[in-house]
Amino acid sequence: MEANVAHVERILAIFFGIVVFFVAVIALRNDWKSQGIENQVFKIMLGLLALGAILGILAALGILIGKGVA
């Protein structure tokens, strides 16, 4: 049962991770030419959001797993 739940969680994480990654990249591309200090911070944060989505996908795939993690 727990294995099934974990399996579903992994599939959902991969699917929505891909969605979030593309949304962040597209938003970053759309905002790329915007000016102002807040928009510069937004760009950094959208980039890190895309990175976070990739890390989430890799973790769900079991490619990146730390010590003491099941």
Place this chain on the structure above:
Amino acid sequence: MAVATVTHPGFAGHAEEPDQLYVETRELRIQGFLLFMVSDLVLFSSFIFAYLYLRNSGQGWPAGGPKLDIALAAINSIVLFGSGATMHFALENWKHGSFTKFANWIVMTIILGAGFLSGQVLEYIHIGARWDSGIFGASFYTLTGMHGLHVLGGIIYLTVLLLQAAQGKYTYTKYTGLTLGTLYWHFVDVIWVVLFSIFYLL
């Protein structure tokens, strides 16, 4: 999504250009908020470096400690990162003059934030470690708890912003408060990228 359409002064008739005082203080307000975020970043950095130092100075890690659930953490992280995307949509829709879409996206952000907190509580229940059961427990609960409080604060903050927007406090040319709320929510997301990496991926 079932969110009532609210007609508010921001879009009903206040299409005025920002006044001089607003223009002059806007940058200062944003810079002040960024300074607050930097100070918060320093707070998190202190705890993160303390955790990494303790982790690398110990024999084996986590020594007899709990097993973290990577599947739950992965989906929970994606939920939080997804809330960053919905918050971005909320601000973009405000800029384009659609209050209803703004309200829908910000409500979605709040729901996803609450979902993340629920996942965090689930992790706490299943982790099998207490905050006083060793260095790992202390570090894990301190950092994730501190982050959770920021998420909770963010949910309250966004709720207040939504209510203020519905009352017509912001217009589509004067919305610095909404920009700051979006910045804060992205900040909370980005902090989790680091915490997720150090606890679950290293």
